[in-house]
Amino acid sequence: MSLQTVGSEARMTVSAIRDAIDAAPPLRERELAARIGISEAELLEARGDGWRVARIDATPGRLIPAVEALGDAMALTRNDWCVSEKIGRYTDFHDGKHAAMTVNPDIDTRMFPQHWVHGFHVEKDTEDSLRRSLQVFDGAGQHVHKVHLTEGSDLAVWAALREDLAVAPAPLAPEPAPAPEGARTNPDRVEVLRREWAKLTDTHQFLMLCRKVKMNRLGAYRVAGAPFVRALQPSAFGDLIRGLSAGGVGSMVFVGNRGCIQIHSGPMDRIAPMGPWLNVMDPRFNLHLRDDKVAEVWAVEKPTKRGPALSVEAFDADGTLIAQIFGLRKEDGAVDETPAFRKIVDTLPDAETAA
Structure with a gap:
């Protein structure tokens, strides 16, 4: 397996990740990343063949006001065993250093900015459509939040987002994912x-x-x-x-x-x-x-x-x-x-x- 050194860690090269993707059965992104042994953010950044991926600023105070201008979109938040998908507009955004939120009947979220670390502007070709999304991951490269465009989204705003939120690309060096805490009693x-x-x-x-x-x-x-x-x-x-x-x-x-x-x-x-x-x-x-x-x-x-x-x-x-x-x-x-x-x-x- 081809490896590269990022910081003090040896990690799979982009070409090795792409070879592993080609060898794997069709799986959703989260399951595919786990099968290969990398984070979902690393998998996304290595994507080719019909994927166009660019790094963007993941800070909620910059990202969410920009997303509001998209109009109707689909908000996706998940953990290992449950996924919530809501269609609506990102309005009533309240920023904060430790916690931020959108408060409206459709997109109602509580955001913790310290974990909004890696952001991506993503376009994916499928057999019958072009799928567009903004994806945010934490320091371990794990899913935090995704915004998927819908038929009601403003494509002119989408085109500007990539430039407005662009950040210089840098090698991903995900930190270790935290171990489950379990029940802690006293x-x-x-x-x-x-x-x-x-x-x-x-x-x-x-x-x-x-x-x-x-x-x-x-x-x-x-x-x-x-x-x-x-x-x-x-x-x-x-x-x-x-x-x-x-x-x-x-x-x-x-x-x-x-x-x-x-x-x-x-x-x-x-x-x-x-x-x-x-x-x-x-x-x-x-x-x-x-x-x-x-x-x-x-x-x-x-x-x-x-x-x-x-x-x-x-x-x-x-x-x-x-x-x-x-x-x-x-x-x-x-x-x-x-x-x-x-x-x-x-x-x-x-x-x-x-x-």
Whole structure:
């Protein structure tokens, strides 16, 4: 295998990556990169044969205002086992050093700029079309967020983006991907956790509480007990999606990674399972969940000023969060959930034993 040295690391050359692509079966980018043993960003940069790839500034404060001018686009955020795709406009952007966001009914995101490291302007020829996208990866070359153009996107703006956001190309030297943290508990602070949990007034205070008691989200769930959490069967997460669809009940679906969280607010109508994937295939929202990779599910209740906030949260076998579903807050903001959502959650099957 042909290698080159980048910094102190020996990495595959572009020609070696292209040879590995040619030798591999047809796979999606993420799976192909894993098969070759490189990051998705390295795979993208090495692409030839109908791909045109250019480096651009990935900083949200520069990229997202430029994307807003595109008009309708498709926002894609994913992790290993879940993909959220939303069509809309990137409006109401709020920048920040540690966190940025777009807040509108279609493209609702929370962005963490420190992980928006590598950006690409991508054009890909297919048999019947030219696919255009902007793709962002973290320091390890892992997916953070992608913007795909749609029929409603402004192509004149697209043509200018490459020049406006261009940065000098430099060899990719991805850092090691972080290992899964798993559940982190602290038996000595369980009573403090429970006491302070009961005093929460906003869901955003929860992670601060976890840091205070030296636990993480899953670790806290495993030791908190009733009335704060209820362990559910792994199948319960898919059951919830199907139940929400059947009942026409809206919800808030959070899917993310360490660099971006994407939120869908509204109903999930058309459910289309395919093999291990549980899919929501609505006109402007698609969700793709590897249902078989859900290993642990918790129903979680947190007190807020607007009343209890109920969520159902799915984790994989490594203890990594896959997705969260909350009750859809009423438009007046008076309560954090609806009775219809709680009714469905109450029917979900308990785990046979707590994790």
